[in-house]
Amino acid sequence: MKCYNCKIAFTKKHDSLKMDSKEVGSFEVPDVEFFQCPNCSELLYPKETLLKIEHAEKAEIQRMIAEFPVSAFISSTEACKILDVTKQAFHKNRRIRNGFIFSIDWCGKKLYLKKSVLLFKENGDGRFKLTFESSNLKKQYGKKQTARLGTRYISNFYDDYLASNWMPTMGSYDPPSNLYEMNEVN
Numbered sequence: 001m002k003c004y005n006c007k008i009a010f011t012k013k014h015d016s017l018k019m020d021s022k023e024v025g026s027f028e029v030p031d032v033e034f035f036q037c038p039n040c041s042e043l044l045y046p047k048e049t050l051l052k053i054e055h056a057e058k059a060e061i062q063r064m065i066a067e068f069p070v071s072a073f074i075s076s077t078e079a080c081k082i083l084d085v086t087k088q089a090f091h092k093n094r095r096i097r098n099g100f101i102f103s104i105d106w107c108g109k110k111l112y113l114k115k116s117v118l119l120f121k122e123n124g125d126g127r128f129k130l131t132f133e134s135s136n137l138k139k140q141y142g143k144k145q146t147a148r149l150g151t152r153y154i155s156n157f158y159d160d161y162l163a164s165n166w167m168p169t170m171g172s173y174d175p176p177s178n179l180y181e182m183n184e185v186n
Contacts (some may be wrong), residue, residue: 001042001149003008003037003039003040003042004042005037005040005042006037006039006040008037008041009037010035010037010044011035011036011037011038012033012034012035012115013033013034013035013036014031014032014033015031015032016021016029016030016031016032017032017043017049017053019053019057021049021057021060022063022127022129023127023128023129023130024057024061024064024131025055025129025130025131025134027056027059028056029052029053029056032045032048032049032051032053033046033048033049034046051077053114057106058185061102061130062104063098064130064131065102065103065104065113065130066104068113068120069085072113072115073104073106073111073113073114074111074112074113074114074117075109075111075112075114076090076091076110076112077116078112079101079112079117082114082117082118082121083117083120090178095120095124095125096120100120100124100125100126101113101116101120101126102116102126102127102130103116103118104145113126115128116128122131137164
C-alpha cells in the first residue's frame with residue numbers, strides 16, 4: 001500500500017497509539033499494529049486495530065462515567081418521563097442504543113446519566129466531554145458522594161449514613177474485642 005499524499009509505501013509498525021476522542025480526550029491503545037507513512041506520518045489501521053481502538057474508547061468512557069456519584073444517575077423510567085416517551089420507544093430508539101445517552105450497568109440495572117438525558121432532550125445528542133466533568137466531580141458533589149459505581153466501590157456516603165443513623169439506635173454498644181466475649185454476651 002502506498003500513501004495517498006506522498007506515493008511512498010507504508011511501513012508496518014507494532015506499538016501503542018495515542019488517540020483523541022470528543023468525549024474522552026486523549027487515551028492510549030496499547031499493543032496494536034498499524035501502517036505509517038515514513039514521509040508524512042499518515043496512519044492507516046487494519047480492521048483488528050480499529051476494533052481495539054473502539055473497544056479502548058468505550059472502556060475509557062465507561063471508566064469515566066463510573067466516576068460520577070450515584071445521585072447523578074436516573075432509572076429508565078425517570079429518563080422516559082424527562083423525554084416524554086414510552087419505555088418501549090425509549091429502549092427501541094436507535095440513537096439511545098448507540099450511546100447518545102451515557103449509561104452504565106450497575107447491579108443488573110441500566111442507569112442513565114441525568115445530564116446526558118437532559119442534553120439529549122435539548123438537541124438529540126446527550127454526549128459531552130467527560131474529561132472536564134470527571135475533574136470537577138469532587139467540587140460539585142462533595143467528597144462524601146464522589147463514589148465510583150464500579151464493582152469495587154459503592155459509596156462512603158452509605159457508610160457514613162449507616163454510622164450516623166443506624167449505630168446510635170443501638171445505644172453505647174462496644175463491639176467485643178474477641179470471639180469469646182461475643183459468645184458470653186449472646
